[in-house]
Amino acid sequence: GENVEQHPSTLSVQEGDSAVIKCTYSDSASNYFPWYKQELGKRPQLIIDIRSNVGEKKDQRIAVTLNKTAKHFSLHITETQPEDSAVYFCAAPGGGSTLGRLYFGRGTQLTVWP
Amino acid sequence: NAGVMQNPRHLVRRRGQEARLRCSPMKGHSHVYWYRQLPEEGLKFMVYLQKENIIDESGMPKERFSAEFPKEGPSILRIQQVVRGDSAAYFCASSPGQGLQETQYFGPGTRLLVL
Numbered sequence: 479g480e481n482v483e484q485h486p487s488t489l490s491v492q493e494g495d496s497a498v499i500k501c502t503y504s505d506s507a508s509n510y511f512p513w514y515k516q517e518l519g520k521r522p523q524l525i526i527d528i529r530s531n532v533g534e535k536k537d538q539r540i541a542v543t544l545n546k547t548a549k550h551f552s553l554h555i556t557e558t559q560p561e562d563s564a565v566y567f568c569a570a571p572g573g574g575s576t577l578g579r580l581y582f583g584r585g586t587q588l589t590v591w592p
Numbered sequence: 593n594a595g596v597m598q599n600p601r602h603l604v605r606r607r608g609q610e611a612r613l614r615c616s617p618m619k620g621h622s623h624v625y626w627y628r629q630l631p632e633e634g635l636k637f638m639v640y641l642q643k644e645n646i647i648d649e650s651g652m653p654k655e656r657f658s659a660e661f662p663k664e665g666p667s668i669l670r671i672q673q674v675v676r677g678d679s680a681a682y683f684c685a686s687s688p689g690q691g692l693q694e695t696q697y698f699g700p701g702t703r704l705l706v707l
Contacts, residue, residue: 484634510693521596521683521698522635567634571693578648579625580685580696582634 480505480572484583491558492591499586501568502550508570511544511551512580517564525566526553558590594619596686596699597666604705611671611678613702617686624667625696626652626659629681638682641667642689674706 481504491497503511509530514522528535528542528551535542539558544551555562565587569580597616605611617624623642627635637651641661652659656674661667671678683701687694 508693510695512695514698521700524695524697527695577693578623578640579637579651580627580635581637582627584634585632 480508480570480581482568482570482581482583484568484586486586487584488587488589490589490591493558493560495558497553497555497558497562497588497590499553499566499568499588500550501552501570501583502548503570503581504549505570505572506546506549508572510571511542512569513542513553514567514569514582515564516567516585522567555588558588560590560592563588563590596621596684596697598684598699598702600702601700602703602705604707605674606707607675608673611674611704611706613669613671613682613684613704614666615669615684615686615699616666617684618697620688621686621697622689623647623687623694624661625685625687626667626669627683627685629683629701631680635683638669671704674704676706679704679706 484501512527515525516522539556541554565585567585568583625640626638629635639652639659640648656672658670681701681703684699685696687696
């Protein structure tokens with residue numbers, strides 16, 4: 479099955495700085511890569527996703543880049559705000575018999591200091 | 593358009609009891625997924641269902657755990673004879689069921705505590 483590694487596990491930045499979270503995956507059949515934000519005690523919320531036909535996607539202060547050759551994808555948050563503080567998870571789908579499920583990274587606790 | 597609904601939001605059971613967790617997918621969605629999240633960990637896949645059909649249950653323990661998604665009504669995740677190690681947050685997600693590798697939208701979760 480797919481193996482998703484996520485780094486760093488914790489990230490602290492000053493308000494206004496940028497934050498970058500990186501993930502690698504193992505299954506070359508994966509072609510959809512979502513990012514979820516989870517606040518304490520809440521549901522994972524999709525914030526951005528990318529499919530393998532593009533290398534980058536941007537939505538206001540959030541962007542995701544994908545390198546299919548190297549099998550890694552990254553989340554970039556610019557001009558961070560305290561309300562960006564949460565746990566962020568990357569994910570990748572399985573292929574073959576595991577098609578349908580998502581494999582999640584272990585998460586990155588982002589703290590934005592005012 | 594209501595999102596994915598789960599109930600109960602919190603469930604307390606004593607060891608040996610049964611836990612039933614319910615999930616109603618988003619309107620128009622026919623695929624349901626169940627994930628388990630332990631404290632300070634990522635989500636782990638358990639089972640993937642369509643209406644009246646289990647597509648992939650390889651992430652679910654073979655004993656004590658079962659899942660269904662009937663033609664009418666919510667999807668149910670059932671845990672029999674719960675043990676302390678079953679304490680976790682259980683999240684359900686749904687997708688439209690119109691293609692491969694679809695976006696999954698999550699419910700608010702059920703937090704199960706086994707005493």
